[in-house]
Amino acid sequence: MSAPNFSVTAIVPAAGIGSRMQADRPKQYLTLAQSTVIEHTLTCLLAEPDIEMIIVALAAHDRWFAQLPLATHPRIKTVVGAAERANTVLNALQEVTSEWVLVHDAARPCLHACDLAAVLKAGQQADGAILASRVVDTMKRGDGEGLIAESVSREELWHALTPQCFATQTLLEALSAALAAGATITDEASAMEWAGFKPQLVAGRADNIKITRPEDLSLAQFFLEKK
Numbered sequence: 001m002s003a004p005n006f007s008v009t010a011i012v013p014a015a016g017i018g019s020r021m022q023a024d025r026p027k028q029y030l031t032l033a034q035s036t037v038i039e040h041t042l043t044c045l046l047a048e049p050d051i052e053m054i055i056v057a058l059a060a061h062d063r064w065f066a067q068l069p070l071a072t073h074p075r076i077k078t079v080v081g082a083a084e085r086a087n088t089v090l091n092a093l094q095e096v097t098s099e100w101v102l103v104h105d106a107a108r109p110c111l112h113a114c115d116l117a118a119v120l121k122a123g124q125q126a127d128g129a130i131l132a133s134r135v136v137d138t139m140k141r142g143d144g145e146g147l148i149a150e151s152v153s154r155e156e157l158w159h160a161l162t163p164q165c166f167a168t169q170t171l172l173e174a175l176s177a178a179l180a181a182g183a184t185i186t187d188e189a190s191a192m193e194w195a196g197f198k199p200q201l202v203a204g205r206a207d208n209i210k211i212t213r214p215e216d217l218s219l220a221q222f223f224l225e226k227k
């Protein structure tokens with residue numbers, strides 16, 4: 001008997017303004033490798049057959065997404081996001097009907113299919129899973145005045161990436177409760193941890209960068225040309 005094919009919905013947070021990018025439009029709509037950042041991201045998710053639907057969460061007055069050819073794709077729908085990423089994800093979660101959900105930043109266009117498949121497989125269990133990459137640099141904590149306060153052990157220190165994959169209802173309940181309690185939630189795993197779960201770390205490629213600052217664009221261009 002073949003393994004059950006659990007249904008999965010992807011949520012793509014794309015409601016940010018990209019202030020750190022200092023561009024003339026939100027960074028997810030900047031041109032990258034003959035397309036836009038978000039189209040690279042969506043194309044990777046659409047190529048995964050286990051993802052039955054993609055919910056793209058947009059800013060209320062987004063005027064760019066509707067101009068994209070992918071905007072009318074039958075496996076893509078949109079919802080309105082919110083001022084904070086966690087609330088954007090919560091808005092999208094209300095529309096998810098599948099048992100499992102995978103959240104992937106629009107601003108991470110360099111995701112490889114093998115990493116997507118790995119986190120999808122690992123995430124379909126109680127505590128879920130996230131893609132992550134081990135820290136390889138020596139880590140310092142600043143004192144807030146530009147001086148080193150301390151070195152931080154990089155033993156078992158990881159960069160949390162996306163996609164992050166969880167049971168839909170579990171994530172919805174954890175995220176709602178964490179936000180209501182005023183917890184600082186910067187990724188979905190933070191909410192699951194707040195609720196007492198221990199998501200699995202899935203070692204992923206370090207080139208799955210989040211496009212954040214201007215210099216990230218040329219790096220992403222290089223990575224996509226090598227993909």
Ligand SMILES: Nc1ccn([C@@H]2O[C@H](COP(=O)(O)OP(=O)(O)OP(=O)(O)O)[C@@H](O)[C@H]2O)c(=O)n1
Pocket residue numbers: 012013014015016017018019020021027028057081082083084085086088105106107108210211212
């Ligand atoms: N209120 C928000 C904030 C962010 N995001 C999305 O979450 C991802 C990661 O967030 P980040 O890199 O911080 O994007 P921005 O918030 O746009 O960037 P900045 O902080 O520089 O303004 C991006 O795809 C962004 O569009 C979102 O959907 N809703």
Ligand SMILES: C[C@](O)(CO)[C@H](O)COP(=O)(O)O
Pocket residue numbers: 085105159160161162186187188210
């Ligand atoms: C979700 C995330 O990409 C994991 O590293 C990151 O937390 C997003 O943070 P941001 O400040 O919203 O970019």
